[in-house]
Amino acid sequence: MSNSENLKAVARERVGKGSARALRRNGQIPASIYGDKQSPVSIAIERKEATKRIHSGGFMTNLITIDVDGDKITVLPKDYQLDPVRDFVMHVDFLRVSKNTQVVVEVPVQFENEDTCVGIKRGGVLNVVRHTVEVNCPANSIPEAFTADLAELDMGDGIHISNITLPEGVTPTITDRDFTIATIASPGGKQDEADDAAEAEAAADAAPSEEAEE
Secondary structure (H helix, E strand, O other): OOOEEEEEEEEOOOOOHHHHHHHHHOOEEEEEEEEOOEEEEEEEEEHHHHHHHHHOOOHHHOEEEEEEOOEEEEEEEEEEEEOOOOOOEEEEEEEEOOOOOEEEEEEEEEEEOHHHOHHHHOOOEEEEOOOEEEEEEEHHHOOOOEEEEOOOOOOOOEEEHHHOOOOOOOEEOOOOOOOEEEEEEOOOOHHHHHHHHHHHHHHHHHHHHHHHHO
16 A cells, blocks of 8 residues: 655745745745645645655655644645756645545556566567556555556457456546556567557547547
8 A cells, every 4th residue: 555654844824926936945845735625724845855755756646744833634645846947846736635535546557477478478568558547545545556467468468457456445437448458469560559559548538528528
């Protein structure tokens, strides 16, 4: 399950562009905590610490306990903005969570037994269609990753969501089909098969919204 981390913050009384610029000059960045039917809280956090955590990976699926001047609030990162030139963090939004909070998150997929995969040993190539899977789950039970076992796959075979063991309470947001996560493609047809699989998934993902617009 997701890790739990701690982060120090101070409450912000002033908001706006001028206040944000002043914070950044002092090595801090503005951030907001909202949700759980409570009033939003404006805070400031250390820019260096936030940048390090975001670039180290797993930031969006880790619960964080933010200490705001002694008041400890459990949150989940929901969004952040990066400076387009210097690539450091400009702002972070946090969602306040409780034991009953349900969230939608992208969980990475890890592939195991690639070295013993039947199809790869015969010359096939792993074609990843989805590096992450979007799921609904309790905020305090976010999976760190899903594991896809490639050992028995032959050329032309694929891993679908039905082949992934999901923890209790975790459900994919796509429920209308057994969507593809990866396939074992033949070497010569790798690009064509990859394009076909990606296009098929993209078309299937877009279908509900297109029907809604009609």
